[in-house]
Amino acid sequence: MNTKLSDALFQRAVKHIPGGVNSPVRAFGSVGATPRFIAKADRQFIWDADGNLYVDYVGSWGPMILGHNHPAVREAVLRAVEDGLSFGAATEREVEMAELICELVPSMEVSRMVNSGTEAVMSAIRAARGYTGRSKVIKFAGCYHGHSDAMLVKAGSGGLTTGIPDSAGVPAGCARDTLTADYNDLASVEALFWENREEVAALILEPVAANMGVVLPEEGFLQGLRKLCDENGTVLIFDEVITGFRLAKGGAQEYFGVRPDLSTFGKIIGAGMPVGASGGRREIMQMVSPVGPVYQAGTLSGNPVAMAAGLAQLHYLNEHPEVYEHIAALGKRLCDGLREAAPGCTVNGLGSLGCLFFTGGPVTGYSSARSSDTQAFGRYFLHMLEKGIYLAPAQFEAVFLSDAHTDADIDYFVDAAAEYFKSEGEAK
Numbered sequence: 001m002n003t004k005l006s007d008a009l010f011q012r013a014v015k016h017i018p019g020g021v022n023s024p025v026r027a028f029g030s031v032g033a034t035p036r037f038i039a040k041a042d043r044q045f046i047w048d049a050d051g052n053l054y055v056d057y058v059g060s061w062g063p064m065i066l067g068h069n070h071p072a073v074r075e076a077v078l079r080a081v082e083d084g085l086s087f088g089a090a091t092e093r094e095v096e097m098a099e100l101i102c103e104l105v106p107s108m109e110v111s112r113m114v115n116s117g118t119e120a121v122m123s124a125i126r127a128a129r130g131y132t133g134r135s136k137v138i139k140f141a142g143c144y145h146g147h148s149d150a151m152l153v154k155a156g157s158g159g160l161t162t163g164i165p166d167s168a169g170v171p172a173g174c175a176r177d178t179l180t181a182d183y184n185d186l187a188s189v190e191a192l193f194w195e196n197r198e199e200v201a202a203l204i205l206e207p208v209a210a211n212m213g214v215v216l217p218e219e220g221f222l223q224g225l226r227k228l229c230d231e232n233g234t235v236l237i238f239d240e241v242i243t244g245f246r247l248a249k250g251g252a253q254e255y256f257g258v259r260p261d262l263s264t265f266g267k268i269i270g271a272g273m274p275v276g277a278s279g280g281r282r283e284i285m286q287m288v289s290p291v292g293p294v295y296q297a298g299t300l301s302g303n304p305v306a307m308a309a310g311l312a313q314l315h316y317l318n319e320h321p322e323v324y325e326h327i328a329a330l331g332k333r334l335c336d337g338l339r340e341a342a343p344g345c346t347v348n349g350l351g352s353l354g355c356l357f358f359t360g361g362p363v364t365g366y367s368s369a370r371s372s373d374t375q376a377f378g379r380y381f382l383h384m385l386e387k388g389i390y391l392a393p394a395q396f397e398a399v400f401l402s403d404a405h406t407d408a409d410i411d412y413f414v415d416a417a418a419e420y421f422k423s424e425g426e427a428k
Contacts, residue, residue, distance in 0.1 A: 067404025
């Protein structure tokens, strides 16, 4: 596969962009390669600068649930652009978006548009703190909630670790009020509540942890968190940046039947454009400026072009429930096929999300996910890339399926994986 132009672009990029990429997850360093520079995308396909074609299973990290360049979204954007790119003022589309989100996700009684999932999380946590008058926040090891200082905290050797910054440049004081529990371990959460009685403003989690691979909530886990938050007067926040409008029209909260107090969403509500939203119970969101004392603002929030794109995508999903049946069937086909093709590995999946872990035994949380052989994943990644299958260049990311993918795409994926594992077995 010829990658001369991508290689040359990378050499130019590293001179003026940290690591040559504008987000670390795009780097190929962990898999021993240089990133492909993408020039074009359509349906389930992407093309790099050298003209190489790939079947894309990243989908801009999730929002391309209909596939790239979907006609309904593209046409809505082109119409919106004719009226201008940005106003910095209230628009009708913002109202339509808030109404539609509330219709699809009933817990979102009031919402505030922002520009990213990171901003959405920052805003939700601030609102929860303002509402409760408390400072501490519980998160889970392995759950990613953006790169704000307070959320860049991971667990240490145990699940009951208080704030330890996971990035240089984050003062210890910024993470002091962040408490870390173990995903799927209610006892670790109960212990934190007990040790910090009447101090915990919010508990935030990905209802399906999709940033340490794909880790599903065990039966009763989400319901148990809802109960603990109710008993302790704590705001329950679902980070649905990945699961929102993907597992179901109403996201993971609809799928599992657990209603949070606040939710955060990302670029899926902009069909891939830079958008996010936070919202939930009216009495909490009434704390947000200009009606309340919790300050939040954004010059580009509710951008008219992004709102047009998001409205087109969400209306399409609302009017075509068969999309969810199709992508869930693709997900099952992929996971079933990989379980057969990859002996000794673990495959987790739900709906249109999946992950092949290079480890044996159940993967139920951060510790078991981290037992994966990342070097083996790197070899697998490069094999799949050569076969024209574009995956995230990291073990701990999800495979995202779209309505544009086909059974033939999935079968080709499984066959390519089986070829890799057969060759690995023969090499041993």
